[in-house]
Amino acid sequence: MNPQVTEARPRDREATRERILQAARTLFGEQGYEQVTVRAIAAAADANIALVGRYFGSKAGLFAAVLQGEPTFSELFTGSREELPRRLAEYAAQRMRHPPDSPILRTLERSAYHPEVAAAARERLISAVLGPLEATLSGPDAHARARMAVSVVLGIGAMRRRVGPEEPTPADVDRLTAVFRACLAD
């Protein structure tokens, strides 16, 4: 029904670019870099394939642009140092059940192994997650401790993706809190 309701969209470079970026954000987060085709992104953005190349140079460039636009995790790391393990635990517990709401980790969880985007993913993981966490830690081995805590977060996501989601129980949150406490203890 309604054969030709495709009312013309005003030509707007910036808006189109943003639609593509948004579509890529969603799809990369849901399926990972390799599984998502440029055609699928263009279709989801209701834009022409060639525009992806025009505005972002390449698929890898688009991916990098997606990462750049993502928010950081500063809300996780700010606040009382004492409560940090529990905040991380609650975050990780969510990750047992759902993919991240914010696509950045969702995207990084996957995708990070493709040679073309590995560097961008690594850089982003360091600057947005690992670095800020390390900076909030006092005491020795801050680097190693931050790394271990982030490893746990990554591992929770890996488990969900591989084996399947699991509803976190209050006991899980307690356990995770103890785990992060062990990770971060100085």
Place this chain on the structure above:
Amino acid sequence: MNPQVTEARPRDREATRERILQAARTLFGEQGYEQVTVRAIAAAADANIALVGRYFGSKAGLFAAVLQGEPTFSELFTGSREELPRRLAEYAAQRMRHPPDSPILRTLERSAYHPEVAAAARERLISAVLGPLEATLSGPDAHARARMAVSVVLGIGAMRRRVGPEEPTPADVDRLTAVFRACLAD
């Protein structure tokens, strides 16, 4: 030099099949399912491409065969329950530095997200790692506790692959021991 030393190999279906399997084991472990082409496997095995299809049906079939041939991790899970966290910690600490010697986790670490092989990878992770560990645990929540410990192992590998290897220190092993203790505590 020596332009034609290619002395004929005796025709041996089983040996050729095994060469392909071994090459696939190595390459999948090093690079992951998607990065490895059937042509590369055949070349590494010094066999013809068509033989891969002939002996294993498809690339996914070859991957499944690789997984089947891998040893389990029973040595990690047998032995004193008291020492289990430290054994896991030592294993995980190695994983901070090196890819697994046994290609199975190396292969599962990667590859596990490709739709064609996700099911096989999942099944193998459960039957070879998650199940045995859960079986050794007593007390409540054995499932959740095993899952959490394996998540940490997976996360350590993910961190190494994404950010880079790190030489584990004795302090790291201690920290990991505490982490696994927290994971497995009943």
Place this chain on the structure above:
DNA sequence: CACTTGAGTATACGCATGTTTACTAGCCGC
């Protein structure tokens, strides 16, 4: 030694991908 079997080979098929190339047509300044 003929003959059959099947391991191994060379090559091509079909397809999906990322990317590029010409082309079309809407918007804006004069």
Place this chain on the structure above:
DNA sequence: GCGGCTAGTAAACATGCGTATACTCAAGTG
């Protein structure tokens, strides 16, 4: 209102992939 810049389009290109086909020829058997 018209001309040029450029957003947007359609189509093709080049490539690499997994897979399938038709063939060759070594080895074992009578």
